[in-house]
Amino acid sequence: MSMGKKRIGVTEALRTQHLQEFERGLSTGNYKPYIRTQDFSSKGIRGRIADPNSPGSSYHCMSLNETFKLIDLFRNPEICDIKEQYAYVNLEKSKSFAKALQIRHPRYKWSRLDAAITFDFFCTLRSGRHLVVSVKPERDMEEPRVQEKLLLEKSICDSEGYEYLLVLDSEIKTEQNRNLIRVLKGAKLNNKLEKIYPKWLSHFSHYLVLLPHEPLSDLIQNAATSNDVSYQESFRLMQHAFWIGHLESDPELPLLPEHSPYLLGVECHV
Incomplete structure (x- = not known):
């Protein structure tokens, strides 16, 4: 050092x-x-x-x-x-x-x-x-x-x-900037995750409609299972979606996985 x-x-x-x-x-x-x-x-x-x-x-x-x-x-x-x-x-x-x-x-x-x-x-x-x-x-x-x-x-x-x-x-x-810090690690995806991101986002948006009152972590796991990736990889894909604006949430609320998409005001814009 x-x-x-x-x-x-x-x-x-x-x-x-x-x-x-x-x-x-x-x-x-x-x-x-x-x-x-x-x-x-x-x-x-x-x-x-x-x-x-x-x-x-x-x-x-x-x-x-x-x-x-x-x-x-x-x-x-x-x-x-x-x-x-x-x-x-x-x-x-x-x-x-x-x-x-x-x-x-x-x-x-x-x-x-x-x-x-x-x-x-x-x-x-x-x-x-x-x-x-x-x-x-x-x-x-x-x-x-x-x-x-x-x-x-x-x-x-x-x-x-x-x-x-x-x-x-x-x-x-602001909470909005704190949320950006929370998703920063997803700003750049590796080649594997870059390839599956469109399919993952399609599945995740489906679960947003289907399970709006379940914890966000459940949707992340469901999307992981649908795409045969780990929870950690699915979480990184979610961070990426928020970073590039495909997903958005209420800027005044902390983006935490234990909260539901309904509570967080999560929306998909793709």
Whole structure:
């Protein structure tokens, strides 16, 4: 397991090394986030989220709020690439903006050395433009220092021609997004399940009509038996159907297999 980057007592030479490694990853197509979950201790819930489009790859989220927003970004059809913890490497420019705005530039902890500004998410749109997403707890928005950092981020993005979006946790901590996390593992199917998915969905939709008041888990098992697959495989197929929108449920209710399709408002749109 790789060690985390040193973030306390960082020297200028070490900062340069970190930035060069980041830029090397960008230029070679082997992107590595500038900040990783192992680099910091955090009061928030950090985690690595599997990339549904690239088996074996994962995203480093530094808070639960970032995880919620990442799941939302996955499903945005206008976005073709997402990079998390993206460093703005032009330190001279960010420092000049901070000076002009009369804002103290971010520094390493217990140090006077300026640190590179990192964007929570740096997205490439299908139009070719870029979108920077910053995720913050609503309770932090009254803090002057938070406001300063956000102003500095937005000013840099405006100068680079990036679209800028500030997202608050109150906007993304919804049951609908929790349900998306619950079905994320079904975003991408293996070849075997991909082939049987249409037949499985036909059987599952039949059981929706036939057994609307039975637990969802019973329908999953019935569909498994009808398609000669395991319960786990049938469950993964159900997750996929919800992820791609063939199945939908009440966005205000937790999607749990012990509840009935009738209670959850499950509908098939195929």
